[in-house]
Amino acid sequence: MEQFFQLLQGAKLESGKADCWIWKAGEFHTFTVNSAYFQVRKDRVGEVSPVYSKLWRCKALPSALVTAWRVMENKIATRVNLER
Numbered sequence: 001m002e003q004f005f006q007l008l009q010g011a012k013l014e015s016g017k018a019d020c021w022i023w024k025a026g027e028f029h030t031f032t033v034n035s036a037y038f039q040v041r042k043d044r045v046g047e048v049s050p051v052y053s054k055l056w057r058c059k060a061l062p063s064a065l066v067t068a069w070r071v072m073e074n075k076i077a078t079r080v081n082l083e084r
Contacts, residue, residue: 023035025038025039051072055068055069055072
C-alpha cells in the first residue's frame with residue numbers, strides 16, 4: 001500500500017488533456033492478463049515448479065485446471081481446511 005501511495009505522489013496532472021488509463025507493465029502499454037500475471041509474479045522469490053507449468057498448459061476446461069491447482073495447493077474446501 002505504501003508503494004501505491006508513493007506512486008500517487010509522483011503523479012502529474014495536466015490540464016487540457018483527456019484523462020486515460022495507461023498500463024505501463026505491458027508491451028505497447030496495453031493491459032493483458034499475461035502482463036498482470038508477470039507483474040504480480042516478479043516479486044515472488046524462487047522458481048515455479050515445472051508441475052504447475054505443465055498444468056496450466058494442459059488443454060482442459062479452466063474449471064478443471066483450477067480444481068487441480070486447488071488440490072495441489074491444499075485449498076479444496078474440506079472440513080479440515082474450512083475449520084482452519
